[in-house]
Each structure stands twice: as C-alpha cells, then as structure tokens.
Amino acid sequence: MLLIPCPWCGQRPENEFRYGGQAGIVRPADPAAVSDADWGAYLYLRDNPKGRHVERWRHVHGCGRFFNCVRDTVTDRIAATHKPGEAAP
C-alpha cells in the first residue's frame, strides 16, 4: 500500500485515495471540429510509460480534492504531489 502525500492533508494511506489516470489531458474545445482519430486519441490513448508518470489522484476519503502526482511506475516511488494549477516540479 502506498503512502501518498495529499497536498492539503499530508501523508495518508493509499486506500483513502482514488486513482485518476494520466494528468493533463485536455478535452477538445469544440468536439465537432476534431477528427475521429483525434477524438479517439483524447478518449483512449494514454502515455503508459515505464518510469516517470504524471497522474491525478483524488483524496475521496479525506478532503475530497483532486491533486497531481509524479510517480515512478517501476518503483512506485512518489517524487512529488502538487495542487492543480501548480507546475509539476
């Protein structure tokens, strides 16, 4: 079980959180204007790297807020977490 530092609440066990997938995916402003391939990419394509991953988590059994997290997917070590809108370190 991971120990995850919520930017508001501090270190809490993983089962207080819900994983939110890759961070920084932006919904196209005008869905009707994008191609099927681009819309499919927005919906379904993910980075899935072996190494540094920038992702979202939500502290569902705590403050309830979303935040961003930088984690290594091989060691599961969390390099940093930060509030939405702040730049990744």
Add this chain to the structure above:
Amino acid sequence: MTGEAARFSFLSLLRHGTGKTWERQWRDAQPKASYDVVIVGAGGHGLATAYYLAKEYGVRDIAVLDKGWLGGGNTGRNTTIIRSNYLQPESAALYEHALKLWENLSRDLNYNVMYSARGVLMLAHNHHDVQVFKRHVHANRLQGIDNEWLTPAAAKAFCPPLDIGSGARYPVLGAALQRRGGVARHDAVAWGYARAASAMGVDIIQNCAVTGIVRDAAGVAIGVETTRGPIGAGRIGVVAAGHTSVLMAMAGVRMPLESFPLQALVSEPVKPVMPCVVMSNAVHAYISQSDKGELVIGAGTDSYTSYSQAGGLHIACETLEAICEMFPQFRRLRMLRNWGGIVDTTPDRSPIIGLTPVPGLFVNCGWGTGGFKATPGSGQVFAATIARGEPHPIAAPFSLDRFATGRLIDEAAAAAVAH
C-alpha cells in the same frame, strides 16, 4: 534436434526411463542478422504465433525474442483458467476458437499441456448477477457455446466446498457453469509451443531485449535494435503484454493501453478438495486447485498503473477474505507464495490484434487480466494476420482503429473482474 527424433511416445518414455538422458527440448539459438519474421515476446501468445506461422503458413525463418526467459512473464504468472463464455459475439468467436484448439492441443504439439475440462463455475451473489449470467447463458447457447444455469443446490453438488447456507456472508443465488472450461499447465503451454516451433526451425532467443524499432525512409519497420545487436525483419509482431506501450513507442505509436499489476497466490499443497474452477466477480475472487495440490487464487489489479510486478498487499487480502467466506474450510490454509504480473488493459477490455499505422509492424496485445485462455487462438489468428498482411476474419473486429471508429467490443460489463 529434429521433430521426429524428439517425439514423445510410450516407447520413448520407456527408453528414457531406463537411463537415457533427456535432450534439450528446444535450441538455445543465437541471433542471425535478419529474419523473415521477428516476434517480440516469448510468452505463450508469441510462441504460439511462431508455431502457427511455421506450421500453417510455411514461414520457417522466424526469431522469437525475449528480454528475459521463455514464459517468464504473464504466461508463468496467471491462474491458468480456460473458458469461452463471453457475451459479445466477436469475443465469443475468438475465445471459442481458442477453446476448440485447447481440446486437441496436447496431441497437436505432442506435448502434454494438461488441459483439464473440469468446469468453470461463475457464482451469482445478487439479483443483478443472476440476470447478467442468465443473459450470458442464453447468448452463449445461441452462439453454440456450452453454458448452463445451476440452482444453488446444483452448484453445491458440483462444488462441495462451497458455502450456500442461509447464513453465508455472500449468498449464492445460482451459478453459470461452462463444463468445457477448466485449466491447463501454463508452463507446459510455453514449453510445448517452444519445442514444436524450434523443431520447425524457429529461433527462440532469450535474454535479448528489444531497445528500438528500425524504420526506413518510407516509415516501414525493417528491423529491431536489441541488447544483442541489430536484427533485420521482413515483418515484426509485437506480443509483449504489459510492455506493449513501451515497445510501440519505439515506433512512434501511442496505444490505448494502461499497464497494471495483477496478483495471484497459491496455498500450501493439500489433497484434492476443489473439483472445478470457481469464479466470483462480485466479490472478486477465483480459485482452483493445481495438480500439485496448491489452491490457486486470483486477486485483482492495483488501481494505479505500474510495472512493479508486485501489487499491494491489501488487494490480495480482499480476495482472501472473500475466499474464506465462500469456502469456510480453507480458513486455516497458509499461503505459500504471491506474485504479480503486468497486464495491459484496453478501454473496452478486449484485446487488440492486427495491423498498426506502421507498415510491417503488427501487434497482439490488450489481453488484460485474461489472456492465458486465448493463447492458441490468439497465436493462430495473429499468425494468419502476419502471413497474409490483413486481419484474420476472427481478429478483424479487434483492430487498433476501433478506438477511432468507435466500434468497441465492450466486455468490461460482461466480465467485470476476471476475463
């Protein structure tokens, strides 16, 4: 080694039993400069692909590369369950194709893969389960696939250790049974395909990690860079399970995949006590007994993507708590080992088999939490796809471009946990 000299038979077993030592079952090949076909990944699916390419399409100049050892990934880490009772017609066709191959696989390979059709029992714990499983039973019967509905008493008769009492924590309202479902020896599947493919001239090259995919000026994939030097390829098939995204990124292709650790564990060995496979999607547990006597138990995936091949302890504990409720007599069993494998899941929980945007590059991936059962069928339709340069009819619906067209094959709701 020639195919004939190494054939297993009553006489060969007798001869070896009197002191003659066994020879290697497949050649430990060294990489050549180039091959007609390079398969990346020497798991069950990759080895089966090479076997059917050699056997059915006459392609003998094949290398199967693996960064580790043969069958050391998910092929050696799964819970060996085989069934074909899927809901969607496309999936049912694919998995039933595989099940029919399982039924004759030991004879086909001249290698005992220990396929045992002991029945797969899927428990319904609530009214929603009952409705979903009955829908499966009817859909499967229309598809010509055996699947039947059992009352709780009939389920108990089929699987005596099951608790169907009125005080059960997870009441059993019925079960769907596929009698032709069962298990096979996972290692033997890899070994059997490796041995048969090697006998036809396929080079199986272990400890050879692919570090790049080489493309010519027109963008066509023409070879791979490896830790043992460059290898040219007429066609490349990526069959790399949890590492598919990493490999495809070497050719500039983003995949609709996320990789998660999936866990399994085994108990200390005991005398025969579980006559069949039991799966419970609602409480997330599945269990069978190996021929060595260990109870083989499948747990869930972690919630987050990872390549750690471990998985959180709380995930395994949740499954064990459910197993102890459903089978009270197992409560005092000790667990011997637990481990994780990295599974590549797609958004619709169906695999991807076919061509890619890169000419010469083919992919077979996205089997998620349930690829073992498909091994023979997956290998055969992927071999056809590589040989012909167009999808096999059974593989065609599982194309990569369905994530642009929207023609998804949604098995996520159909098989909520264990595929």
